[in-house]
Amino acid sequence: VVLTNTTPVSSYRGAGRPDIAYVVERLVSQAAAELKIDAAELRQRNFIPPEAFPYKTPTGSTYEYADLPGLLDKALKLADWKGFAKRRALSERKGRLRGLGISTVIENTGAGQAPKDAVELELDAHGTVVVYTVSKAQGHSHETTLAMIVADALGIPLDNVEVRQCAPGKQHLIGGHTGGSRTTVGAGSVCHLAALKLIEQGRALAALELGVEPSQVEYAKGVFRSSESRRTIRLGDLAKKGSVSVLAEGKFGSTFPNGCHIVEVDIDPETGSTDIASYSTVDDCGRVINHMVVEGQLHGGIVQGAGQILGEQIAYDPDTGQTLTASFMDYYMPRAGLLRGIHAEERATPSKVSPLGVKGMGESGCTASLPALANAVMDALRPIGVEHLDMPMTPARIWNAVRAARKGGRN
Amino acid sequence: MYATNYVKAKSLAEAAKLLASNPEAKVMAGGMTLVPTLKQRLAKPSHLVDIGALAELRGIAAKGGSVVIGAAMKHHEVATSAVVKKAIPALSYLASLIGDPQVRNLGTIGGSVANNDPAADYPAAVLGLGATVVTNKRQIAADDYFQGLFATALEEGEIITRIEFPVPKRAAYAKFPHPASGYAMTGVFVAQTADGIRVAVTGAGPGVFRWKAAEKALGKSPRAAALDGVALNAGDMNEDIHATREYRANLVRVMAKRAVAKL
Numbered sequence: 001v002v003l004t005n006t007t008p009v010s011s012y013r014g015a016g017r018p019d020i021a022y023v024v025e026r027l028v029s030q031a032a033a034e035l036k037i038d039a040a041e042l043r044q045r046n047f048i049p050p051e052a053f054p055y056k057t058p059t060g061s062t063y064e065y066a067d068l069p070g071l072l073d074k075a076l077k078l079a080d081w082k083g084f085a086k087r088r089a090l091s092e093r094k095g096r097l098r099g100l101g102i103s104t105v106i107e108n109t110g111a112g113q114a115p116k117d118a119v120e121l122e123l124d125a126h127g128t129v130v131v132y133t134v135s136k137a138q139g140h141s142h143e144t145t146l147a148m149i150v151a152d153a154l155g156i157p158l159d160n161v162e163v164r165q166c167a168p169g170k171q172h173l174i175g176g177h178t179g180g181s182r183t184t185v186g187a188g189s190v191c192h193l194a195a196l197k198l199i200e201q202g203r204a205l206a207a208l209e210l211g212v213e214p215s216q217v218e219y220a221k222g223v224f225r226s227s228e229s230r231r232t233i234r235l236g237d238l239a240k241k242g243s244v245s246v247l248a249e250g251k252f253g254s255t256f257p258n259g260c261h262i263v264e265v266d267i268d269p270e271t272g273s274t275d276i277a278s279y280s281t282v283d284d285c286g287r288v289i290n291h292m293v294v295e296g297q298l299h300g301g302i303v304q305g306a307g308q309i310l311g312e313q314i315a316y317d318p319d320t321g322q323t324l325t326a327s328f329m330d331y332y333m334p335r336a337g338l339l340r341g342i343h344a345e346e347r348a349t350p351s352k353v354s355p356l357g358v359k360g361m362g363e364s365g366c367t368a369s370l371p372a373l374a375n376a377v378m379d380a381l382r383p384i385g386v387e388h389l390d391m392p393m394t395p396a397r398i399w400n401a402v403r404a405a406r407k408g409g410r411n
Numbered sequence: 412m413y414a415t416n417y418v419k420a421k422s423l424a425e426a427a428k429l430l431a432s433n434p435e436a437k438v439m440a441g442g443m444t445l446v447p448t449l450k451q452r453l454a455k456p457s458h459l460v461d462i463g464a465l466a467e468l469r470g471i472a473a474k475g476g477s478v479v480i481g482a483a484m485k486h487h488e489v490a491t492s493a494v495v496k497k498a499i500p501a502l503s504y505l506a507s508l509i510g511d512p513q514v515r516n517l518g519t520i521g522g523s524v525a526n527n528d529p530a531a532d533y534p535a536a537v538l539g540l541g542a543t544v545v546t547n548k549r550q551i552a553a554d555d556y557f558q559g560l561f562a563t564a565l566e567e568g569e570i571i572t573r574i575e576f577p578v579p580k581r582a583a584y585a586k587f588p589h590p591a592s593g594y595a596m597t598g599v600f601v602a603q604t605a606d607g608i609r610v611a612v613t614g615a616g617p618g619v620f621r622w623k624a625a626e627k628a629l630g631k632s633p634r635a636a637a638l639d640g641v642a643l644n645a646g647d648m649n650e651d652i653h654a655t656r657e658y659r660a661n662l663v664r665v666m667a668k669r670a671v672a673k674l
Contacts, residue, residue: 270665271587272658311590315652324652329592394590396654399661 005321007314011179013304014363017107018370025103025371026378033382039375040076043104044069061108064351066258071282071347072104078343079262079280087264087277097267097402098277099380103372106258109360110185110353112176117186118249120173121150121194125243127222127236129154129161129198134175135187136165139300140362141293145184146191148289149356153195155221156235174249181360184289185255189354194248201246206233255351255359259283261302261368265376269384272399274310274377280343281368285361286351294361295344301365302342307334308366309373311392332392381405412449416458423467423570427547429460430568436460438570440468440483443510443518444526468521468572473498476578482521482571486510489520499540501582501600505532508586510593521571524556527563527618529649530594532586534619539600539611540582543575559618579604583673585666589614589653596654597662601629601670608633610667615648615659625667635668 028046032039047068048055055063076082084100091098120132131150135142147161154161164170176186199219206224207214210233216226224233238244264277281298288294311332315324325331350357370391377393378386385405389397420426430436436458439445448454462468468483471492478498480489489495490506509515509523509532523533524544537544537553544551547570556564565571582602589596595614599622602609608629610622624642631637645660654662 271662273587325591329594330652332591394653395587396658399658400655 006316007323013301014107014366015179017105017363017367018305021103021105021107021367022370022374025105026374029102029371029375029378033379039100039102039379040072040081043102044072047072047104061254061256063106063256064353065349066106066256066284067347067349068104068106068258071258071284072260074345074347075102075260075262075280075282078282078345079264079278081262084264091266095269097269097380097384099265099267099376099378101263101265101372101374101376101379102260103368103370103375104258104260105364105368105371106256107181107363107367108254109181109257109363110255111253112180112182112186114174114176114186116249116251117175117190118173118247119175119187119190119194120170121191121198121246121248123198123202123235123239123244123246125236125239127156127160127234129156129195129235131161131163131191131194132167132170132173133163133165133187133191134170134173135178135183137178137183140178140183141290141296142178142183142187145289145293146188149184149188149191150195153192154199154235160222181257181362181364183360183362184356184358185252185354185360186250188289188358189252189356190248190250192356193250194246197248198244198246201244202235202238205238205244209233209237250354252354255286255353257283257285257359257361257364259285259364259368261372263369263372263376265373265380267377267380267398269399269402272395272397272402274393274395274398276306276339276373278343279339279341279369280345282345282347283361283364283368284347284349284359285364286348286359287357288346288348289356289358291346294346295342297362298344298365299339299342301363301367302369303334303339303365305366305369306338306373307332309370309377309391309393310334310338311394313392332394413452413455415449415456417461418458419461420465423462423465423547423572426460426462426465427568427570429458430570433458434567438462438525440522441485441514441518443514443522444528445522462570463519471495473578474575478502478576478578479573480520480576481573482524483519484521486515486518486520486523487512490515498578499576499582501584501602502536502540502576505536505584505586505598505600508532508584508588520574524574525563525565525571527557527561528594529560529616529618530589530592530596530614532584532595532598532613535584535595535598535600535611535613536576537574537611538619538621539584539602539609540576540579541602541604541606541609542577544571545573545575546571554621557619562618577604581674583670585669585673587614587662587666591653597659597666599663599666599670601667601674603633603674612663612667615663617649620647622663622667629671633671633674635671638664638668638671 032042053065088098122130210229437456440463495503579602586598645656648656648659
């Protein structure tokens with residue numbers, strides 16, 4: 001194609017993960033249905049056992065560790081998997097079709113093409129630490145997460161740390177861009193190292209001030225002290241004659257977050273509309289820096305996946321090439337009311353890839369929600385004879401499938 | 412948006428005069444349809460004559476078996492009016508389903524009825540209840556007012572001042588919202604009036620219409636089951652990327668049955 005008027009295709013949250021997870025997880029659930037085996041049990045039987053980690057995959061990645069059976073077990077309880085038959089019967093009585101969908105996914109995060117991640121810290125006389133990073137948030141809350149990492153390592157209040165991303169004059173900093181769920185693994189870990197480096201550098205400066213050896217200086221909560229001296233030196237004191245800068249860098253490899261998402265849908269066969277009745281997740285993204293940020297990422301990803309499954313598409317007029325979904329009058333955008341609640345729990349197994357023990361998780365939500373939702377819709381429709389549906393599973397498409405199945409024909 | 416002249420009318424008479432002397436002028440109230448149209452340069456009016464705040468077009472009152480709603484009353488005001496809730500709860504429910512909170516706090520009933528979008532909610536209530544559209548020149552019965560896709564009986568420069576809804580014995584509205592826009596993919600208003608049952612359908616066809624075969628069937632038996640098998644021509648429905656004619660025809664029947672069940 002030399003010229004086109006269609007929308008350019010580029011990477012989108014998850015890029016490469018949701019698409020693969022979608023195919024694999026739909027196939028596994030289809031296999032379970034055809035083998036008449038419980039969809040969770042088929043997964044459990046085929047999990048890599050915990051003792052097989054670190055596990056080298058045929059394609060060359062090495063999974064560090066994952067407790068897949070433990071994660072699944074927790075998710076099944078959270079979603080009351082065993083109580084589904086009762087809930088399905090209740091829906092049936094109301095003339096509705098209830099479906100139960102599951103996905104168990106593991107994905108490659110972190111790493112990246114940049115040769116290293118560099119972070120600069122700048123300490124001023126007020127004791128404020130400015131963190132300069134290359135990784136730039138687009139709603140990812142780097143301002144909170146990276147600041148917490150630095151504040152935690154330095155033992156100072158969060159208010160004393162300020163994150164500046166892609167700041168002018170800091171072009172010498174090298175690092176991975178935001179993407180691939182890598183900022184906390186890469187830039188975040190270097191923030192931690194930079195803070196430790198600031199303490200070490202400060203220890204030497206404080207030792208000079210106190211007239212003792214650096215090894216005789218202790219640091220805690222923003223204050224250097226020594227048993228050899230009555231004086232103490234605050235972090236900010238080090239910058240009295242000018243700000244103190246520390247540059248740290250590091251390169252960290254892939255981390256493999258994993259999760260189990262279980263979703264129930266309730267379909268109105270008369271209109272084809274799908275109601276998401278419940279959504280439960282258990283995720284292992286390693287050590288969590290900020291639970292609210294992690295949940296926010298998860299929620300956004302899950303709803304993004306729900307949009308793709310239930311409605312989003314770009315349509316063109318086949319005769320004229322005109323975009324038919326050029327505004328939100330025609331382009332389906334998932335809204336807040338689509339998903340009324342998410343029961344999200346964690347089952348963390350810390351990673352040893354980086355000093356923080358974190359795993360990337362910005363794309364976990366959509367990676368797992370796409371197949372889980374599609375599997376739930378299929379589970380609802382399979383008993384009446386629907387064999388296959390592609391996304392987007394719009395009300396009109398579901399109604400057509402229901403009608404075709406009830407007529408006895410294939411869809 | 413093209414340059415235009417915004418005029419806030421001080422009276423209905425002044426608004427009418429402005430429209431008469433400027434053939435390219437457009438009347439505006441909430442602007443919920445007109446402003447997006449202007450932004451996309453799909454209209455180039457010489458003047459925007461704002462009648463949204465005119466006292467003559469405001470107010471909701473119960474009057475001798477009718478509920479009279481001023482043309483400039485906003486959807487939110489109709490949805491929350493104690494008078495409407497008491498006399499025609501189905502109408503306040505319908506108003507509560509229009510657009511989103513921003514739209515409901517700006518858009519007006521007169522604007523919606525004048526625009527006659529084929530997927531708007533209000534036309535279903537106006538036609539379903541057999542309301543009267545009152546303008547600065549005359550009174551128009553709902554059955555004569557709606558004339559298909561964005562077409563009405565309004566003449567150039569004619570301004571809706573109020574709508575008079577006869578209070579029905581019972582009425583109900585059932586809507587299947589368009590998944591993207593929230594407009595009615597299909598909305599059915601069913602009213603049991605002194606003259607019999609009326610069934611008005613919006614969203615499904617090129618304009619709001621009465622499903623007369625359903626009215627006849629419900630006249631014999633006002634139950635949802637009476638609509639099974641009642642003639643409805645899918646060929647009369649709209650078809651687009653969102654829904655086939657058959658799907659829309661199905662929604663008409665399903666929503667009609669649900670409205671009847673709510674009566």
